[in-house]
Amino acid sequence: MHSPPPRRPSxxxxRSHLFFALCLLLPLFRWQRPAALALLAAxxxxxxxxxxxxxxxxxAILRFLWPLLLVATVLHLTMTPGHVLFEVAPLHLWVTREGVHLxxxxxxxxxxxxxxxxALYRALPPEALVAAIARLAGGWCAPGHHLHHALWVASLALGFLPWFADHLAAWHSGPLDLDTRxxxxxxxxxxxxxxRAAAAASGALADPLAAAARLRLTATDGLFGLAVAIALVTAGYLQRGGT
Incomplete structure (x- = not known):
């Protein structure tokens, strides 16, 4: 079976990793002010x-994102109404200030x-993320519940992430053609x-519930949560315009 790349112990x-990811992702898609977004980036x-x-x-991830970024940028620049910055009259195209902002x-x-x-993938093994979800869900993940089966499926599926990442990294290496790859x-x-199916049948895979029961919060988690909370409160203040 494929062994995930070694990670430094976090x-x-x-649960702190999950808290951090949610606290950044939710404001990221709601806030618009550069100062607030810059604090999230910090x-x-x-x-x-x-x-x-x-x-x-x-x-390196940007290499895979640039086609999507290009399409989104062109659509925003050419199809967003608002204050026109410049216009290509023969093509009936215009670029607006709102389009640039979007x-x-x-x-x-x-x-x-x-x-x-x-960052979450590199800092935390996928199975540990499943254990965190199981701990937060509590009794909903008890054996016999649908969520318990879903956790096993999620653990198996997320276990493929390191394998897929390694194969994707080697995708462009070598002289093989696309069909052969x-x-x-x-x-x-x-x-x-x-x-993985053989490991699951033999009971060699880690039990998400057993891993969840071993989780313990420490003072480091408390300090980290406090720092994230301060950053979010400050960013929220900047998002409201500092009033």
Whole structure:
């Protein structure tokens, strides 16, 4: 079975990771003021620094996002009504101030959301995230409930993330053509599925409920939560215009 890439032990409980991701993602898609978004970005940089995550993978992600960013930017610039900055009369196209604002805001939100998800993936094993959800859900995850079965499925599915990331990183390497790469990827995926199915049948996979029962919050989690809360309150104040 595929072994996930080694991670530095996180000083935080998995629930703190989940708290951080939700606290940044929800305001990211609601707030618009640059000062508030910049403070959210500062909180994200602090999270990356705390876990000593390399910066290069974050920049490499932009290679996969640029087509979507390009389409969104063109649509916003050419189809948003408002105060016209300049116009291409023969083509009946115009660029508005509101269109530029929406294009920048959409790019910021898309890149920010992907970077937050990537930071969470690099700092926390996927199975630990499932354990955090199980601990927060409490009795709803007891054996016999539908959510208990869903947690097992989620644990199996999220376990494929490191495998998929490694294969995606090697996608462009080598002289193989696209058809050969696809066949190799499908064959490797079938082997990985068979290995995980055998591990699940033998009971070798970690029980999400057992992992959830071992979770403990520490003083580090309290300080981290306080810092995130202060950043969010300050960013919310800036979002309201500082009034």
């Amino acid at each position: 000083p935080l409980d998995p 909180a994200g940089v602090g999270y990356v620094a705390l876990h000593r995550l390399p910066v290069r993978p974050f920049l 294009a920048l805001l959409t790019a910021t939100r898309l890149i920010g959301a992907v970077w937050i998800a990537h 696809l066949r190799c990827l499908i064959a490797a995926g079938e082997q990985e599925i068979a290995a």
